[in-house]
Amino acid sequence: MRKYYPGITLFKIAGSLLVLAAHIVLLQVLSTAMNGSGSQLHYLFNGLKIVVPCFYLISGFLVYRGWNRSGSPKVYVRSYLRKLLFLYLLFMAMFALQYLLPPLIHEFSLHNLLLQAKMLAVAFVLNGPYVQLWFIPPLLFGTAAAFWLMRRQSGKAIAACIAASFLAGQLVQGSLRALLESVWGPFSFLETGIGPYAVLMIARYLGYGLTFTGLGALLAKHEANFTGRRGSGLLYTALGSFFIEIVLLGVLIPWKESYALSISMLPMSVLLFYGVLRIRSSRLENCHRALNLGTMVIFFGHIPLMQLNVWMTGDTASQVGIGSSVGYYVLTLLECILLTWIMIRWNGRHGRRPRQGVTASK
DSSP, X not given: OOOOOHHHHXXXXXXXXXXXXXXXXXXXXXXXXXXXXXXXXXXXXXXXXXHHHHHHHHHHHHHHHHHHSSSOHHHHHHHHHHHHHHHHHHHHHHXXXXXXXXXXXXXXXXXXXXXXHHHHHHIIIIIOXXXXXXXXXXXXXXXXXXXXXXXXXXXXXXXXXXXXXXXXXXXXXXXXXXXHHHHHOOOGGGSSTTHHHHHHHIIIIXXXXXXXXXXXXXXXXXXXXXXXXXXXXXXXXXXXXXXXXXXXXXHXXXXXXXXXXXXXXXXXXXXXXXXXXXXXXXXXXXXXXXXXXXXXXXXXXXXXXXXXXXXXXXXXXXXXXXXHHHHHHHHHHHHHHXXXXXXXXXXXXXXXXXXXXXXXXX
């Protein structure tokens, strides 16, 4: 019998709403506040960026449970990756039509063709076709790598690989790099040539994708031990590392954009995930499919809808202030709710259940 996790459903809908708020309103508010109070507040913000890693944890946790109860784990994982890749390619096609095709029509030349091809490759591998979709390629990689590790390696080897991945992310774009640069000087080789692309690749694919997706799968394998333990140890570890890191870095080391991954992000995310798994609610089970579909619509659709709304009102992205952003947030959210309702009705009329999506499962 499949086990239902109401906390995961609740987190996904809350997390998608927070992502929507971050991309439309919250980032502007935080940027204004931190620019006025000094850049050191970025260290505090880094430590609180645990929604994205927790989404990776949930994805790894659920995909492990999926392949573990499947009669053919390889088929299950391939199907999961294929569906996710198809959805990603659909948005890549939208991106190409919106941003790459018009310049080619305006000026078709070999130089311009190569330029647009480079932009397409960077969008596909690193940045995503839209700002929120950079999440997908590391998830694809992390899921495939986690499956291989869980099937072929011991628990200690998997833990070591996860630790090495997180360490790699820290060295190129984390608090560990900040500490090392304070002693040895700037890592200038990471900021020239292909250095910035390599930094993003390592930080996102290893620091986020493999680390948290693999850890989610590992926690699923040892779910009883993880959820059965007392949370006080996780709490003290997470809060202790968070405050020590914030004070140490905030006082001693000037913040730079290259210090984006905090060390405390790992224990803070595990603590949040522990709390998510321990949530109990029988009411959510009756509507979890609709909530999962709504999560998908909000996560994948809010940026295209936001762009459409800005275009329809005659504004540009640079003209949208904090006050207008609140209005766009409400409008985009209402559109996502309407789209979800239409899809539920459509699926109901055709006798199909809503798809559970990227991180959705019982």
